[in-house]
Amino acid sequence: MKHLKIIAFTHKQIELKELGKLVICNDNLADRLQKVKILFDIPEIFYLATCNRVEFVMATASPVDKAFAEKFINALEIGLCPAHLDTFLGGANFYEDNEAMNHLLRTSCSMESMVVGEKEILTQMRKAYEQCKQAGLTGDYLRMVMNTVVKTAKEVYTHTNIAKSPISVVSLAYRKLKDLKQCSNARVLIIGAGETNRNISKYLQKHKFSNFAVFNRTLSKAQELAEDLGGEAYELSELKNYKKGFDVIITCTSCTEPIITNELYEGLLNGETEKKTIVDLAVPNDTAPEVLKQHPVNFIEVQSLDEVAKKNMADRHLELVHAEKIINQNIEEFTPLLKQRRIEVAMREVPERIKEIRHTALNSIFADEVQNMDKESRETLEKVIAYMEKKYISVPMVMAKEILINS
Numbered sequence: 001m002k003h004l005k006i007i008a009f010t011h012k013q014i015e016l017k018e019l020g021k022l023v024i025c026n027d028n029l030a031d032r033l034q035k036v037k038i039l040f041d042i043p044e045i046f047y048l049a050t051c052n053r054v055e056f057v058m059a060t061a062s063p064v065d066k067a068f069a070e071k072f073i074n075a076l077e078i079g080l081c082p083a084h085l086d087t088f089l090g091g092a093n094f095y096e097d098n099e100a101m102n103h104l105l106r107t108s109c110s111m112e113s114m115v116v117g118e119k120e121i122l123t124q125m126r127k128a129y130e131q132c133k134q135a136g137l138t139g140d141y142l143r144m145v146m147n148t149v150v151k152t153a154k155e156v157y158t159h160t161n162i163a164k165s166p167i168s169v170v171s172l173a174y175r176k177l178k179d180l181k182q183c184s185n186a187r188v189l190i191i192g193a194g195e196t197n198r199n200i201s202k203y204l205q206k207h208k209f210s211n212f213a214v215f216n217r218t219l220s221k222a223q224e225l226a227e228d229l230g231g232e233a234y235e236l237s238e239l240k241n242y243k244k245g246f247d248v249i250i251t252c253t254s255c256t257e258p259i260i261t262n263e264l265y266e267g268l269l270n271g272e273t274e275k276k277t278i279v280d281l282a283v284p285n286d287t288a289p290e291v292l293k294q295h296p297v298n299f300i301e302v303q304s305l306d307e308v309a310k311k312n313m314a315d316r317h318l319e320l321v322h323a324e325k326i327i328n329q330n331i332e333e334f335t336p337l338l339k340q341r342r343i344e345v346a347m348r349e350v351p352e353r354i355k356e357i358r359h360t361a362l363n364s365i366f367a368d369e370v371q372n373m374d375k376e377s378r379e380t381l382e383k384v385i386a387y388m389e390k391k392y393i394s395v396p397m398v399m400a401k402e403i404l405i406n407s
Contacts, residue, residue, distance in 0.1 A: 013091030020284020046132035118168035
């Protein structure tokens with residue numbers, strides 16, 4: 001696994017508000033990753049961004065360290081100033097080989113999350129990988145890695161109580177919102193129709209909230225969520241023209257700049273002066289700091305949930321021990337699987353080569369002898385050659401696997 005490398009920026013070393021500066025907009029993600037893939041001769045790569053981490057997972061023989069990361073981040077052209085870049089590089093973690101695999105498995109099992117036990121991280125990892133796979137950024141090696149990642153996470157969630165009575169960032173945010181005792185007919189604006197907002201919408205719907213307006217860059221997705229909630233759907237660009245008022249804003253988009261500017265917020269207020277609530281689960285925040293400075297707001301964000309997350313980690317300590325055993329077992333099993341796959345790939349040409357030898361023997365070297373055979377003899381010869389061909393293909397593979405196991 002020496003080629004498995006990871007550059008990780010997480011909530012453990014970097015403040016969440018700062019972490020958002022590393023998020024790459026989905027609109028040009030594939031192009032930027034393709035650029036660095038070629039520039040640094042990286043055979044395979046995928047990018048993961050969640051509410052508390054930004055990570056680059058790659059398969060490469062090149063050393064991945066602080067010096068490499070500086071060139072890599074600069075090449076992505078995210079627009080970081082030198083001071084911010086120094087801060088990020090100082091808080092970055094670099095993993096390779098077994099440590100990289102261990103980190104990926106722990107992450108997929110939520111053991112590296114703010115809230116241990118939330119299963120959303122596995123879905124986020126799979127989607128991130130699939131997006132990069134579809135863009136042609138990954139190959140056979142990371143496919144095998146992700147297969148083990150998914151298998152391990154499922155085993156941990158099945159065979160431990162790490163996710164028992166799970167507490168996710170979404171559920172924690174809803175609990176805080178519930179403590180504010182909003183009326184069930186409160187006017188709720190939902191900005192973004194992604195998985196996070198869908199999940200928190202389920203809580204709202206379950207507790208009889210019924211007055212929704214959904215805004216999203218892609219109207220069809222807004223319509224889909226609005227239909228589930230019995231609300232109205234709008235394109236994101238229509239947010240500035242919305243004049244029906246609101247009591248609660250729930251926002252989570254992948255935008256790298258604030259959506260809710262002070263000007264937009266004042267327009268949404270439409271003259272109302274009472275204290276409103278904003279649930280902002282985006283990283284970076286969708287809400288501009290000026291909004292909070294100039295208006296009375298109950299503000300719920302990912303960073304404010306940190307203390308609850310720490311208690312959650314303590315409560316699940318014993319389950320982490322069980323999960324570690326499952327992770328270590330899967331790492332041990334992955335190495336021989338990887339070696340076996342390399343043998344399979346290396347011997348992929350054997351069947352074709354043997355078929356070519358058979359064709360040359362029957363149609364060139366021994367063509368005259370074969371033509372002079374009677375029908376029954378030719379059929380017998382064909383059977384013998386087919387049997388031999390099958391054995392010549394399977395025997396080297398079996399022997400190679402036995403050598404692998406014994407070594």
